[in-house]
Amino acid sequence: MDFKINILRVMPIGIEINRKCEICGVVFRVKYLDTRYCSGKCSKVALKRKRDAEAREARLDEVATSIPDIREYISVKEAVAMFNIERGTLYRLIRIGRIPAVNIGVHLTRIKRSDLESMFAKRPEAREEKNKPVPKLYSLEPEDCYTIGEICEKYHIHDSSVWSHVRKYSIPSRQIGNYVYVPKKEIDELYKSDV
Numbered sequence: 001m002d003f004k005i006n007i008l009r010v011m012p013i014g015i016e017i018n019r020k021c022e023i024c025g026v027v028f029r030v031k032y033l034d035t036r037y038c039s040g041k042c043s044k045v046a047l048k049r050k051r052d053a054e055a056r057e058a059r060l061d062e063v064a065t066s067i068p069d070i071r072e073y074i075s076v077k078e079a080v081a082m083f084n085i086e087r088g089t090l091y092r093l094i095r096i097g098r099i100p101a102v103n104i105g106v107h108l109t110r111i112k113r114s115d116l117e118s119m120f121a122k123r124p125e126a127r128e129e130k131n132k133p134v135p136k137l138y139s140l141e142p143e144d145c146y147t148i149g150e151i152c153e154k155y156h157i158h159d160s161s162v163w164s165h166v167r168k169y170s171i172p173s174r175q176i177g178n179y180v181y182v183p184k185k186e187i188d189e190l191y192k193s194d195v
């Protein structure tokens with residue numbers, strides 16, 4: 001009984017999990033299973049990067065919508081705003097002759113819009129595609145699953161914690177007889193420790 005109380009006191013995780021900070025790469029002990037950054041400083045950097053990326057998207061959208069539909073030739077800047085292609089890649093493809101371009105002066109490269117249309121997705125469509133959640137495939141066959149008891153044993157974690165994580169992170173489960181089965185892959189991913 002005492003054991004149970006002790007475990008509950010060290011929630012939310014109750015086990016030592018170390019992860020690599022997605023910003024600075026330092027390995028740190030996480031407090032919560034979905035912690036991604038080692039410090040407030042790194043969280044701020046991550047937030048700033050996200051905001052900067054959004055601002056860039058908004059600027060590109062503005063350029064793209066300002067191009068008249070009837071205009072056949074567009075600049076590199078406009079091409080980058082309209083299509084899912086980076087500036088450097090575009091210049092390289094022009095240089096090797098993969099994309100025909102005309103030079104109407106210094107820094108005045110023009111590309112035929114229809115040439116790009118046949119090669120690249122429109123940027124907003126590509127963005128939507130990228131942000132679409134990838135459907136996860138789960139196997140709930142017992143051989144691909146742990147029982148809740150097996151998870152407690154393997155990760156030295158209390159069953160009430162396991163249940164709360166399964167609910168919180170929407171991990172599917174399946175009951176067969178007296179046992180509840182949860183996909184091994186999902187659980188191992190959830191409790192993995194980088195060190």
Ligand SMILES: [Zn+2]
Nearest residue numbers: 021024038042
């Ligand atoms: Zn960090």
